[in-house]
Amino acid sequence: MLPGVTLTTVDTECFEAALAEARKGLDAGGVPVGAALQRDGRLVAVGHNERVQRNDPIAHGEMACLRNAGRLTSYEGTTLYTTLSPCEMCTGAILLFGIRRLVVGEATTFAGDLNVFRERGVEVVLLEDARCKSLMAEFQERYPDVWAEDIGQAPPAEAERLI
Amino acid sequence: MLPGVTLTTVDTECFEAALAEARKGLDAGGVPVGAALQRDGRLVAVGHNERVQRNDPIAHGEMACLRNAGRLTSYEGTTLYTTLSPCEMCTGAILLFGIRRLVVGEATTFAGDLNVFRERGVEVVLLEDARCKSLMAEFQERYPDVWAEDIGQAPPAEAERLI
Numbered sequence: 001m002l003p004g005v006t007l008t009t010v011d012t013e014c015f016e017a018a019l020a021e022a023r024k025g026l027d028a029g030g031v032p033v034g035a036a037l038q039r040d041g042r043l044v045a046v047g048h049n050e051r052v053q054r055n056d057p058i059a060h061g062e063m064a065c066l067r068n069a070g071r072l073t074s075y076e077g078t079t080l081y082t083t084l085s086p087c088e089m090c091t092g093a094i095l096l097f098g099i100r101r102l103v104v105g106e107a108t109t110f111a112g113d114l115n116v117f118r119e120r121g122v123e124v125v126l127l128e129d130a131r132c133k134s135l136m137a138e139f140q141e142r143y144p145d146v147w148a149e150d151i152g153q154a155p156p157a158e159a160e161r162l163i
Numbered sequence: 164m165l166p167g168v169t170l171t172t173v174d175t176e177c178f179e180a181a182l183a184e185a186r187k188g189l190d191a192g193g194v195p196v197g198a199a200l201q202r203d204g205r206l207v208a209v210g211h212n213e214r215v216q217r218n219d220p221i222a223h224g225e226m227a228c229l230r231n232a233g234r235l236t237s238y239e240g241t242t243l244y245t246t247l248s249p250c251e252m253c254t255g256a257i258l259l260f261g262i263r264r265l266v267v268g269e270a271t272t273f274a275g276d277l278n279v280f281r282e283r284g285v286e287v288v289l290l291e292d293a294r295c296k297s298l299m300a301e302f303q304e305r306y307p308d309v310w311a312e313d314i315g316q317a318p319p320a321e322a323e324r325l326i
Contacts, residue, residue, distance in 0.1 A: 055233045058226050058256060070218045073312050092255025093221060097315040149236050152260040 033061035085112030105132035196224035248275035268295035
């Protein structure tokens with residue numbers, strides 16, 4: 001974890017729930033990104049990326065978690081935990097629904113744009129958790145094409161051909 | 164339709180498919196936003212908002228359409244048709260997946276931010292179709308709370324109380 005970052009017990013429990021979801025994804029042959037939504041100290045929902053498992057390109061970890069939470073009239077007081085820095089789609093969803101606090105496992109294997117959140121007043125806690133990083137690095141190495149597909153990039157072989 | 168805008172036969176057919184989806188949503192008591200994805204002159208998928216029907220906050224019309232299209236390794240050559248200007252979440256999804264052309268039914272009842280697309284090189288065709296506008300206006304008037312929820316806003320009664 002990054003120096004200077006301390007998590008509450010609730011944060012730790014919810015973040016571990018998100019990480020467990022990411023591992024569930026990998027075990028099922030999917031993209032290992034997991035998420036959890038917490039409100040008032042209680043876990044509302046968890047979810048993991050299901051692109052491969054459900055043939056669903058919009059089911060990123062954060063999106064699956066928000067879907068599993070169902071309809072909420074407000075996201076006031078919620079924290080979203082995600083093992084990986086959010087992509088542009090998930091960023092849009094988090095901002096649209098007014099989630100004001102985000103705990104991010106790591107932004108090393110995929111940077112995203114955490115400043116967009118800070119500029120919009122969302123509190124960002126970045127952990128740079130070694131377990132999240134190795135989970136994702138292993139996946140990216142083993143399945144580079146699925147990873148490229150998940151973030152809207154050309155497959156590595158094709159990208160090389162285009163250079 | 165806005166003066167100066169002309170649609171090809173394919174565009175017209177796909178846009179009408181998106182509008183039919185929006186109507187399907189309204190008939191089922193849902194948010195009347197529909198979408199269609201086209202590639203190389205062929206309709207790939209359609210979808211409509213299913214927040215109410217599936218208790219699914221991420222199932223905006225565009226998202227449902229992208230989900231229904233399933234996994235694609237590339238969105239090159241695709242056009243997305245949507246009856247309403249995209250919200251921040253759908254905007255993020257469209258940009259993430261590299262969809263380069265967008266046909267928008269109307270941006271009057273919900274403006275979104277179509278300039279974000281233009282700045283990123285996405286061609287935007289805005290129709291300001293009267294049928295889309297009246298469908299949405301009717302829904303917003305009849306179900307203001309559901310509409311507020313769908314775009315992450317406080318319900319109108321509460322918003323008034325907060326002034």
